[in-house]
Amino acid sequence: MLNYWNARIYLKMGNKWYLLFSRINRDEHRKTFYRIADSPDGPWMICRDAEGHHETFDGLYLYAGKTASDGTTRYLSGWCSTGQTVNNNNELPWAGNLISHQLVQGTSGQLYPKIPEALNSKFNKEVAFEKLSSVGQVSESNKTYRLSAQSGGRSYALFNRNTSTVKMTMTIDASQSNQFGFSFGACDDPTEVYSIAFDLTSSNRWNMPALLMNKEARNGGGSKTALNFTPLTVPTNRIFNLKISIEKSICVVYVNDRVAFTNRIYKMDQNPWTIFVDQGIVTVNGLKVEKSS
Structure with missing residues (x-):
């Protein structure tokens, strides 16, 4: 070609x-x-x-x-x-x-x-968020979330919708997991969601660790169509510091100041979202949602 x-x-x-x-x-x-x-x-x-x-x-x-x-x-x-x-x-x-x-x-x-420093510093007013529900093995202590799942299953925590432009920050310890991420457009009946999936293996179609944006049926339990990908740099300690910029239908994920992943997700605007794990255990620390003051 x-x-x-x-x-x-x-x-x-x-x-x-x-x-x-x-x-x-x-x-x-x-x-x-x-x-x-x-x-x-x-x-x-x-x-x-x-x-x-x-x-x-x-x-x-x-x-x-x-x-x-x-x-x-x-x-x-x-x-x-x-x-x-x-x-x-x-x-x-x-x-x-x-x-x-x-x-x-x-x-x-x-x-x-x-993330540009000017944009990062612009979001400096914390927004209250709430875990609405969870499915599978999810525990919470002082805004630290631990999610566990067997291969072929999915555990997730569902959070309230964002109603304005926000930046979300968090740290994910994936030392015991290869597959986890976020889903957006998670309505009361999450029959169709769009996920930002971390695949730390080289068993995908790209033969490398990757970030993927998938269209999923039944919140990961049905069909899955990959719409976007970018290579993912996996640190030795498998700890990921994330900054996620969200404005209406645009979502940009920054990982460890090493990777950027831009996506268009129309169902994301003013719908609940989730953190999920498909295999192993992840721990999410320091989750914070901020808007511009």
């Missing part, structure tokens, strides 16, 4: 040169990519280190990314498609909302996306 590149950008950070481009192929890899070199003449390579290879910034829902700097910090801005699923041409609609990530350069030259 031919690769069609669009919106090429050349830039230098530190002693490394970068080539950024977007693939316009009608497949699961229509994303913004980058290559790295020691010279503007190349050769252009995929950045590889002990954590794996680094060549994208996000999933399918951040497209046509361009970079800009304020002289100190570099940002990547792209478009989150207004579409939730691909059209008859096997591609997401081109119209969208602007999304920006802050870029951090790693020691090997890799570029990591994180």
Whole structure:
């Protein structure tokens, strides 16, 4: 298959040169990519280190990314498609909302996306939240949640709906689990939800740890269709510090200042949401919901 590149950008950070481009192929890899070199003449390579290879910034829902700097910090801005699923041409609609990530350069030259500091600090007024119900093995103590499930089952805690733009933060200890995440659009009868799933194995179709956005029937108990994915960097201690930015139908998940995952979920707006585990045990600490003051 031919690769069609669009919106090429050349830039230098530190002693490394970068080539950024977007693939316009009608497949699961229509994303913004980058290559790295020691010279503007190349050769252009995929950045590889002990954590794996680094060549994208996000999933399918951040497209046509361009970079800009304020002289100190570099940002990547792209478009989150207004579409939730691909059209008859096997591609997401081109119209969208602007999304920006802050870029951090790693020691090997890799570029990591994180939540921009201005956006992170803007959300500083805590919002009360409530666990409405739970299914399976879920315990709670001082806003710390422990969820346990056997393979093939799902335990989850259901939380009240968010009625405004918010940032959610939490730490998840997944030292005893490979599969967990969040689901949105969890109505009173959660027959159809959209999940942000952490798969720490390499047993999925991408053969690597991944973040996936799935359309699920019966809250994980029925059919499951993957709509989006991005590679996931798994730390040795398997502890994940998360910041989740939610505005109406747009959800951006930031993981350990290493991974960004943008999605469009129309059922998310003003519907309850869940934390779930599909295998093993996860512990959720420091859950906080904040809005702009």
